[in-house]
Amino acid sequence: MNRTSQDDFLRHDDVLRSHLSALVVQDPTLGDVVALCDPVPLRFEPGGFRGLSRIVIGQLLSVQSAAAIWDRFRAVMGDVDAARFLDLDEVAFDGVGLSNAKYLTLRAIAKAELGQTLRYDLIETMPMFEAMKMLTAIKGIGPWTAEVYLSFCVGHPDIFPAGDLALRKIVAHHMGCDVTPSISETMKLTQKWSPYRGAAARLMWRYYAVIKNKEGILI
CATH class of the missing domain: 1.10.340.30 (Hypothetical protein; domain 2)
Structure with a gap:
């Protein structure tokens, strides 16, 4: 991947909100997820x-x-x-x-x-x-x-840590997969969210937490 503008890095809440809005335009199926999960935490930490x-x-x-x-x-x-x-x-x-x-x-x-x-x-x-x-x-x-x-x-804007089991489970839930996808399968499934995969990952982690705790549902 080519160098990414530092202005696009997910280091501020307003950048994350902008990326989430762009993500919904790119994939309208995420509209209800964003509404359910608002606010999505930035989770930017010292390096x-x-x-x-x-x-x-x-x-x-x-x-x-x-x-x-x-x-x-x-x-x-x-x-x-x-x-x-x-x-x-x-x-x-x-x-x-x-x-x-x-x-x-x-x-x-x-x-x-x-x-x-x-x-x-x-x-x-x-x-x-x-x-x-x-x-x-x-x-x-x-x-x-x-x-x-x-x-x-x-704060790289286009990374989706597909090795994370919670992310793979919630991707399966959102996309209607019968089984939890492998790492490589998850990478393929989430490619459509590029160049906003960083925002997508934060959204999916938040979605996982919401769904897991809602009425005792486990995924």
């Missing part, structure tokens, strides 16, 4: 080591568990940055709840940042494919983690 480590910590955990571990992690860290993390040994994180795999991933991220093979400033301006390549070159970071970082910590 860098802090933002990426929070995403890694939250992998495969409930929101509540991830938040508890993140709070304990911050209590140990103080300032959450790469240099500070490498100054501490693994014993310092006993009782935090980090798995060994996540601890090693955070070390790899911190070393890549300090070694300049991970450049957050470049990630914010380079084409999406190149940004994904830089992030996934780090051991422990897969496509889902990279996509979520680019979505919430960069």
